[in-house]
Structures are given as C-alpha cells and as structure tokens.
Amino acid sequence: MINPVRLGVNIDHVATLRQARDTRYPCPIKAALLAEQAGADGITLHLREDRRHIQDSDVWQLKSLLHIPMNFEMAVTEEMLAIAEKLKPAYACLVPEKREEQTTEGGLDVVGNFRSIQSACQRLQQNGIEVSLFIEPDFKQIDAAKESGATLIELHTGHYASLMQHSKSWHEALAQLQKAATHAHALGLQVNAGHGLHYHNTLQVAAIPEMVELNIGHAIVAHAVFVGFEQAVKEMKQCLLTARPL
Ligand code: PXP
Secondary structure (H helix, E strand, O other): OOOOOEEEEEOHHHHHHHHHHOOOOOOHHHHHHHHHHOOOOEEEEEOOOOOOOOOHHHHHHHHHHOOOOEEEEEOOOHHHHHHHHHHOOOEEEEOOOOOOOOOOOOOOOOOOOHHHHHHHHHHHHHOOOEEEEEEOOOHHHHHHHHHHOOOEEEEEOHHHHHOOOOOHHHHHHHHHHHHHHHHHHHOOOEEEEEOOOOOOOHHHHHOOOOEEEEEEOHHHHHHHHHHOHHHHHHHHHHHHHHHOOO
16 A cells, blocks of 8 residues: 655744734634644744744744644754754754745755764654755765765655746656656655645646655634635645645
C-alpha cells in the first residue's frame, strides 16, 4: 500500500494577522488544535529572530498541548539552538533567515555553511530532535545535507510555485523536484517539501512517489478566511489523498 503524503500545517500566518494589530486574536494555538482535529499530521511554526509572527510563548504553549509532531523552523543561530535544546520539538527544520525578506527566500546553503550546519545537526540530534534542512532541489545541496548528518530534507518549492502552471518552465521545475526527491531518497534521506504550495499546485508535488510530507501555511490560512480553519485543512488533506489514492 502506498502511504498518503503527510500534511504539515504551518500556522505562522495566523500569528502574522494577530501581530498586525498587536491583539490577542486570532490565536495560532487555536489554529493548530483545529488543524490537528481536521487531520493534520504535524504543525510547523517558525520562531524568527525578529519575532514578526510566532512569539516564544506560542511555541511553549503549543508544545504542551499538541498530540501530533511539532516541526520547529529555526535559523542556525546560538539563540535558536539554545531554545530548541530546551523545547525538544520532534523535528527542527533549519532555514536561512534574512531580516529584510518577506518570507523564507531560497534554501539553506549547506555547501557554503557546512561546518555550522553539521555542528547544529549534532547538537539537536543529541537532544533527540530529528533535523531537516530546507534546501533547493539541487544535487550538491542534497549531498551536503546527507554529509552533514541530517536525516531529512525539505525541498524548497518556491520556484516551482512561482511559475505559470503547465508552462514549459513549470514542467521543468516539477521534473527537477522529482529528480531531487529520487536522488535524496536513494541516499536514505526522508524527503519533505514546501513553500508557496496552494490548492491548485500541490497535487503534482504530492504525486512524487518519494515525497513524505508537505508543509503548507499561507494558502491554508488564506482559504480559512472564507471557509474556516478546519475546512481549509480538510480540503488540503483531501488534495493530498487525491494525489495518491489509497
Ligand atoms: N516550509 C518552510 C521551510 C517555510 O519557511 C515555509 C514558510 O514559512 C513553508 C514551508 C510554508 O510556506 P507557505 O506559507 O508558502 O505555505
């Protein structure tokens, strides 16, 4: 039997809306618990250095309430490593972070920052945390990810998602994701993907046989404005099931 692709729901943008007015609502914890009820397989949240959306208190509250794995997105900094070591999420996903960016732009340069990433993987793994590296679908980055000791990668789907659907370049980007997934899987890495995925471009990525989990946030939060959070999660979950019927 082929397993369905797992859905990791990213709740950052519920917090973005809250921080826009510095109110107590909408509550990202409530969103995470609704997502859990609606069939999400994991919850992702990114505690950024500038705390522009998720706050430290969100992370700790959620840790005590979640029944599904927490995927803690973090930059490779001493501050975040110290928090992760205390928090002990099921997964830590290492991402590049720039203050001026709108969202995470581009994957982690594992080749160029090999030593610091290798050492971060070791520190996190010593605390029982599985480490994922958010990287472009590039063979050199995948090979370096394997060498660093990480056991998972998350392929950056941002380029794919930015292209006109069914255009030549879109098909090429999808083929590149497929090749990268096959290569990483052959090295023994678990392959996840995410960024920019929505209700119309996720099916094709979910159909990649090596894909284990997709992390999706913005599109779900945006759709929830109209249909409610649980329904938005259910519809995305259905999309993943359609890609790989049981
Ligand atoms: N994966 C990673 C590593 C990310 O940084 C993000 C964005 O926070 C996502 C997945 C989700 O992207 P989106 O919000 O575009 O679905």
